[in-house]
Every structure is written in structure tokens, then in C-alpha cells.
Amino acid sequence: MTSQPGHLSPRLDEIIADHIALEGPLLPILHAVQAEWGHVPEESLKPIAAALNIGKAEIHGVVSFYHDFRREPRPAHVVRICRAESCQSQGGRALERDVKARLAGRSDVLFEDVYCLGLCACSPAAMVDGELVGRAGTDEICERVGA
DSSP states (O other): OOSOGGGOHHHHHHHHHHHTTSSSOHHHHHHHHHHHHSSOOHHHHHHHHHHHTOOHHHHHHHHHHSTTOOSSOOOSEEEEEEOSHHHHHTTHHHHHHHHHHHTTTOTTEEEEEESOOSOGGGOSOEEETTEEESSOOHHHHHHHTTO
16 A cells, blocks of 8 residues: 555546546446545545446446455454365364454454465465465464464
């Protein structure tokens, strides 16, 4: 994040200009906005809508439809523990329960559901702050978020 959300205009104008000529520019613009501010700020919707000649409601629909777009800033740490069959059979539910218990009350940690991380051979799998963890354990996950 290089700018403060309250000061969107100059940087938002640059982002829109960088992507406006693309075919189907809405998603690339939204991804760039989120990369800049960590979420899609409410105040960015009207300028994007005006530049693309679409309604704010259409942008809101796209942001709310796609799971990866966020309307609020994300906490410092994001933990995803796989819930797919392979990971569940190797203790994924117990791992999730134990990690959540150890990190209870931490406002800087967000748990997100995920149903496959592609590490079935290394179950249970997790992703902590974008990094994959195979054969994940409670201690390792908690250490990665500074607990």
C-alpha cells in the first residue's frame, strides 16, 4: 500500500488510465486498486464507474461476487487451513480448531475458508500470509503469525 485511502484521486486516476484501454478493464482496475490500498475503498467506486461509463451498482456486484475482493482492509495476517478430504483425513479439523484456539482474540489474524490448496500429498495443508505450508502443525502456523 503506497497511498492512504483518504487520498485516492491522483493515484486512482493513474490506475484507471493504466488500464482503461484494456478489453474488459474493470477487473484489472479493481485488482490494481486492491493492490494499492489493500481493499476496494467505497470512494473508489464512483470514479471507476464514471471512467467506464457503468453504474456503481455493477461495480459493487463484481466486488461482492468475487471472493478475493475486499471492501474493508484485511488484517495483517491471513490463515487458511485446507478443508478438503485429504487434509481432513490427516487432522485438518483438529489443526484448525487448535490454531483458532491459540490465536483467539487476535484482531490482526483473519481465518478464511479454503477447500483445496493443491498440497494433498502433504496434508494437512495451510496457507499463511500467502505462503503454502505442507504437513502443517499448530506451532508452525502460530509462529508464522508471531504467536
